[in-house]
Amino acid sequence: MIKISNLNHRYMKSNGKGVITLEDINLNIEKGSFVSIIGHNGSGKSTFAKHLNGLIVPQSGKIEVDGIQIKNDDNIWKIRNMVGMVFQNPDNQFIGGTIEEDIAFGLENIGVPGNEMEDRIQDAALKVGMEEYLKRPPHKLSGGQKQRSAIGAVLAMQPEYIVLDEPTSMLDPKGRQEVIEVLRKRNKEDKITIILITHYMDEVVYSDKVVVMDKGRIVISGQPKEVFKQKEMLLKIGLELPKAALLQDHLKKIGVELGDCLLTKEELVRKIWELY
Amino acid sequence: MIKDITIGQYIYKDSLVHRLDPRTKIIVSMLFMIGIFFIKDYYEYIYVLALTAISIYLSKIPVAKILKGLKPILPLIVLTIIMNAFFTSGEVIFQFLFFKLTIEGLALAAFMSTRIIFLIIFTSLLTLTTSPINLTHGIEGLLNPLKKLKVPAHEIAMMMSIALRFIPTLIDETDKIMKAQKARGADFESGNIIKKTKSLIPVLIPLFISAFTRADELAMAMEARGYRGDEGRTRFREQRLQLNDYLILLFFLVLTIFVGIRSVVF
Structure with a gap:
């Protein structure tokens, strides 16, 4: 479990003014769960993500990953083994000349013996469906493929948690779907905890917990259905509803009542089906 | 279009030369460079030609590709020929202003340009048979002993x-x-x-x-992803010198020493 208590963060602007980016964050992330963090640009969600594996050390407050507190240089490398991270721009996190070299990079860093690497690379590539492309250089891959291999590179290091900071925002719809599918599968099959930061509402509907951030604070947190019930609040802070919920909302306005908040296309189709 | 250009000139083939450790290939190229400067007579280039031809044959690299590699250095060769042919003192066969074409000059020009051509052909085998990434691994391997001298290999x-x-x-x-x-x-x-x-x-x-x-x-x-420099790092596909590497290294080392000693003694 990742336990975050009273986390604060501020940075100094060049004019000497302090800007608060995170304010009194309290959150527990259960092992094996799929947690989504949503929020507008500048809501502090990326800063928050970087705290989770010690890229930023807490200025005040406490973060514990499986009981180990992120504090100083001694344990930061241990934490980074436990919490993997995938970033937004697929090109800027590709270190190796080919996919296999890129996956090997992380393994080399954590001191995996050379003869074990081949197996772990194969295994990780298989898990993200990139096993046929291992010898390809990054510029011969699509955005979705690059992001999947980035996830593979993190998986090969066998972390307990994976934090993804807007992994789909530079992808086309197809690539976006591929990435989300890979994440859901790894969460279900390998029980890896996924912490997904995004601003696409449709990506969060399958998560166990949704955390909504605004101006450095957590505004709403709970199961997707409960979160998306608070429509006014979400709209106020500049977020929208998942497409299914949006359509349900429009139908309601013209007098078609579908009951509880609906989040996925399947649910919506089933409800409409039942109407007649 | 623009992104289709290849980096380096690596050509993938499954050959004896390709399989050699990059470190071996780098050292052999250096030995060749040293060795060729000890050559004093034209007829000795026959041996160099034989050595180069055998190496090219073993590398399975098409000769045309290798000759293409000479193109960019053509100006250098031309310059060498002109400088040597016109500015060597000796028996003048043709004079234009202060440019004197001499027999000795022509001989030296031929000798020097042959040397450059062999040098380029042989060393280009290194980049033709080694992928850029292997080349960097090789360089790292060779620089490793210098770490004690604080060289950040x-x-x-x-x-x-x-x-x-x-x-x-x-x-x-x-x-x-x-x-x-x-x-x-x-x-x-x-x-x-x-x-x-x-x-x-x-x-x-x-x-x-x-x-x-x-x-x-x-x-x-x-x-x-846990990168903290060299500390505690393992290597993917660690390179080890094989029997072939040792044999070839030994061969070139002996050859260079022999050529060196001979040129000093005689």
Whole structure:
């Protein structure tokens, strides 16, 4: 479990003014769960993500990953083994000349013996469906493929948690779907905890917990259905509803009542089906 | 189009030379460079020719590809020929102003340019048979003993491999920026050299800015994946010298020493 208590963060602007980016964050992330963090640009969600594996050390407050507190240089490398991270721009996190070299990079860093690497690379590539492309250089891959291999590179290091900071925002719809599918599968099959930061509402509907951030604070947190019930609040802070919920909302306005908040296309189709 | 250019000139073949350890190939190239400077007579080039021919044959690299590699250094060869032919004192056969073409000059020109040609052909085998990434690994391996002298061998190799990795990405980006600037009416084709160079500024500035952003993000991604320099690092596909490597190293070492001693003694 990742336990975050009273986390604060501020940075100094060049004019000497302090800007608060995170304010009194309290959150527990259960092992094996799929947690989504949503929020507008500048809501502090990326800063928050970087705290989770010690890229930023807490200025005040406490973060514990499986009981180990992120504090100083001694344990930061241990934490980074436990919490993997995938970033937004697929090109800027590709270190190796080919996919296999890129996956090997992380393994080399954590001191995996050379003869074990081949197996772990194969295994990780298989898990993200990139096993046929291992010898390809990054510029011969699509955005979705690059992001999947980035996830593979993190998986090969066998972390307990994976934090993804807007992994789909530079992808086309197809690539976006591929990435989300890979994440859901790894969460279900390998029980890896996924912490997904995004601003696409449709990506969060399958998560166990949704955390909504605004101006450095957590505004709403709970199961997707409960979160998306608070429509006014979400709209106020500049977020929208998942497409299914949006359509349900429009139908309601013209007098078609579908009951509880609906989040996925399947649910919506089933409800409409039942109407007649 | 622009991104299809190949980096280096590596040609993949399954050959004895390709399978050699990059370190072996680098050392052999150096030994060859040293050895060829000990050669004093034309007829001795027959041996060099034989050695080079056998190496090319074993590498399975098409001769045409190798000769193509000579093209860029053609000006250098021409310059060598002119300098040697006209500025060597001896029996004058032709004179134009203060340029004197001499028999000795012609002989020396032929000798020198042959040396350069052999030098280029043999060393180009190194880059033709070794992928850039293996080349950097080889360089790191050779620099490793210098770590005791505080030479940052690992860091140099890491910088080289990241640079190699980002060349296609940056070419791609240059292409994009150029198109974007063209769409805004930028003109890269007309005018003299100065004007053309100046017109590249609107391409270079965005390229640099984005390169710095990339570097920043890449550094963070590397840290997130547990990179902390050389410390506690293992190697994927560790290179080990095989029997072939030892034999070839020994052969070239003995050959170079022999050629060296002979040229000093006789």
